[in-house]
Amino acid sequence: MRARVFVTLKPSVFDPQGRTIADALHSLGYNGVEGVRQGKYFELDLATTEASKAKALAAEVADKLLANPVIESYRIEVD
Amino acid sequence: MRARVFVTLKPSVFDPQGRTIADALHSLGYNGVEGVRQGKYFELDLATTEASKAKALAAEVADKLLANPVIESYRIEVD
Amino acid sequence: MKFAVIVFPGSNCDEDAYYAATAVLGQQAEYIWHKDTGLKGADVVILPGGFAHGDYLRTGAMARFSPIMHDVRAFAERGGPVLGICNGFQILLEAGLLPGAMLRNRGLKFLCEQVHVRVEQTDTPFTLTCRRGQVLRMPIAHGEGNYFAEPDVIARLEANRQIIFRYTDAAGEVSDASNPNGSASAIAGLCNEARNIVGLMPHPERACESVLGSADGLCILESVLQSLKAGALAGA
Amino acid sequence: MIDSQILERHGIKPDEYDRILQFLGREPNLTELGLFSVMWSEHCSYKSSRVHLKTLPTEGPQVLQGPGENAGAVDIGGGLAAVFKIESHNHPSFIEPYQGAATGVGGIIRDIFTMGARPIALLNSLRFGALDRPGTPRLVEGVVAGIAGYGNSMGIPTVGGEITFDPAYAGNPLVNVFCLGIAKASDIIKGVASGVGNAVYYVGAKTGRDGIHGATMASSEFDERSAEKRPAVQVGDPFMEKLLLEACLEVMKTDALVGIQDMGAAGLTCSTTEMGSRGGAGIEIDLSLVPQRESGMTPYEIMLSESQERMLLVVKPGREAEVERIFDKWDLHAVAIGRVTSDGMLRVKDHGQVVAEVPAGALTDQAPLYRRPMTPPDYLSDVRHLDLDNLPVGRTFSGPADGLLALLGSPTIASKRWVYRQYDHMVRTNTINLPGMGAGVVRLKGTERALAMSLDGNGRFGYLNPYQGAMLAVAESARNVACTGARPLAATNCLNFGNPERPSIMWQIARAVEGMGAACRALGVPITGGNVSLYNETDGTAIYPTTVIGVVGLLDHADRVVGSRFREAGDVIVLLGEGTGELGGGEYLNLVYDLVRGAPPALDLARERALQALVVALAGERLIRSASDCSEGGLAVTVAECSFDTGGIGAEWSIEPVTVARDPQVNLAAMLFGESASRIVVSAAVDAVSSVLKRAAAAGVPARVIGRTGGDRLRIAAGGTIVIDVSVEEAERVWSTAIERYFKKKVA
């Protein structure tokens, strides 16, 4: 089954990419876009068929490799 | 209101980052993870309060800038 | 001859291209700021290497919207020779002036080292004076030079002879080991169908003097002088 | 209400607080206490090291700017100045390797262009724990990627550096970064504020709650929520810095500036007070005008924020519009946040309300100064002893060849290509001596000249004898520069030590500074600046006292630059200087016996100076084809390395016997791998050899023909018999793959 992991910078951590993208959008006239934050998105194909197991495994993997706990936090969805 | 844009590499495109992560996970003994694909995740703060408008704006921005149609496709969520 | 060197915010090989055009080739050159309009009567346009807009989001993704790109596009449509080096190549891809896209190097790391590329075609303004099959030693310096295009696109590139440079070993043999970044079909550089727009990942401007380790890149810049002199480019 | 708890959290000692009360004649408010805590911190005030740093030689005809400014500067002829400095980012890099290293590079680059110089080269000096320990590769990967990510994007080539591995750095890796820039000597700009009424401008990134260090907790008293919103980690934005670099250099061309200073450590606080006190002026700013990234920031937070990529400028009257226009061109918005005053105060307002008012001098010049107690560490009496006749059982080798291969494969000695291929070392098309070829050398376009630069420092030597270790670091760095044919001009330094409040550590610092000063005097390379990083300890164990020296040298003729590798088969190999088989503190003892013992190599500074002058002369007269400093791993390793990256030019040579022990095997090891100082291996065309030897004799430098280049093997003879015979190919494979081995299948 598939788990989706969303990794985002912690709220107070500066996101230069997001800011630069927002600036670019403004110069293109998209002033309706007030702010942009960029994160990472992972799709994990997992052998297990149990949602709970999947979630646990995804979390373990996120802690180990996908997210940098010092500046990032993550969210997991499974279906 | 906030729109979330998920940008992923098309299935036909090799994903060096996802592949490297999968290999690393296997070498760490996580054989339950069969595959990893890495994408990008954007949170857009939008001036509008209408979901339909928000979705349309996010789509326009994704087409124009956030995703490169040659290699990427995207999905949008608003709340 | 007059070179226009486009300066995007974050370009950092602009001075190197300028130096190669002026000090090494003895030609005129002008820097052109990305917000300006008009190419100041240049005969050839160089999109230099660097990190336009920090390479944030995707390499070249934001630079393609710079006002100057209208003029570059128009110049190219009139048949003017345009060379995209490294980040300049990435910008040409994002702008749709060349087909395909760049992915992270397969090793995921930025790579700065000398590589060998084989000249596949000589009927472009930037390979005119090279020999077909000639092996050039030039440095690469990029983290995203892993060229990708769908198989049908690659097939069309082959059919139209648009693949201009391929990564090879010193002997000119293509092999997985001599492909530094995983590029499809070992593509290091290509041209558009009209053949006047060329993009490549290696840095010819860094290989114009033997004190820097190689002068093989000279033939690429000398080619454009030749082709302009020969008036080989209708309308340019 | 300031209580002892708050003082402790601000790292302010009771006597220091009394001092504050005297300066103010009243109790400080929390914001003011915050200003004192950062400005009187070790990092900003140098309160423990200053009395010692003052003893360093900082003058010479070539010195245009010594310590005290954002960077030092030396005259390199033709009206040009080389502006350079080193900075440490050890602690941040341990917390977050990528961002810590990246922002370290960003900081040192700002220090250089703040002076009006165009940065043209970067170096870095790195120390990590053993590479085979879990965690180390990931740390190395992050730090190297961070340095590359920032430097490459800036378009400044990283032309060299050093990286060594030792368990002593496991808990405290060292990340020292060096930047060099070029300016017209007449155009050097200083970080001064003067001219009452002149506008004070802020430009660059918006201010966020980044990196408000130890003080974080304290201030959370009055803002609980902001505390957990506050990351100690600063994220670098190389794109913003590239814009700042280009815009600042363009503004500086207009001479519209009185002074300019980057906001590094202690951000707005440090830049305003340093600029004020340097110019003997006061500064008044209003925080409501400071561009802010987050809402609801307190004056405390704004003043102490260490958000990156920010600059403070003082603009000449009437030139404001001009300056603003240039920044606008680069999509940067310079905003006036205050003005220069006459009363010498740092006055901070918020919407017109005074929130802090402190004499600028009290925060800078009058910061506490300590002569901390010093005593030699206890360990010294023990580690001093090295009995080569009673060595423990060590690693056994089937022969000396295996010993050589083992050394070539040890991470500290092995090829660093895996590292430097990630750095753009060619951008700007000036690099004429690439990483891995000894000191980095960049030509100066439009002149005949080139600059050579090298970072060096041996922690083990420093541990065994801080004084000697620092001297050896200066000697090695200058020697590396000289080997390219460049005349050493001046030096910068980074002192990486433990907790100075421990007398044994303070003693190491003092001895190291003495040794550094002695060597710099003798070799004619004054200190133009540097940086001090203290408290590099974990659980009471400190790192090796590590003095990293950066020497900059000048080549009059770029086209006469000499590399460290053999150039031609059939050349003659000459050893300049002589070895006495000193194994103390060396790689061999460490690798084979796991010993860090004995005395570091002896150093005769007069001989060292003569040796360096000689090799510079030989290069200048085109008498030598290669020159390589002999250090870690001794002569055998040095000569082997001369054969690498050459397409396999071998060497056949012989060593002089030495007797340091009863065991002939130990004596052989001492000959091959001893690390005696003041030695350079050069290669010369056959017809040049007699001239080389004549010059050496005239210079009073021992010189001896030891062999020939050629063939595809490394053949070493001792006393007439071949003791080592391996193919260059095999040796080079071991040497070139040793480090990358640890990074296979790792995530970037």
Ligand SMILES: Nc1ncnc2c1ncn2[C@@H]1O[C@H](COP(=O)(O)OP(=O)(O)O)[C@@H](O)[C@H]1O
């Ligand atoms: N070890 C040292 N030897 C000589 N000068 C030093 C040393 N450490 C720091 N300095 C000088 O003290 C001044 C302040 O250093 P630093 O706080 O690192 O400046 P900045 O904060 O601008 O980087 C600089 O001029 C620097 O050169």
Ligand SMILES: [Mg+2]
């Ligand atoms: Mg500074």
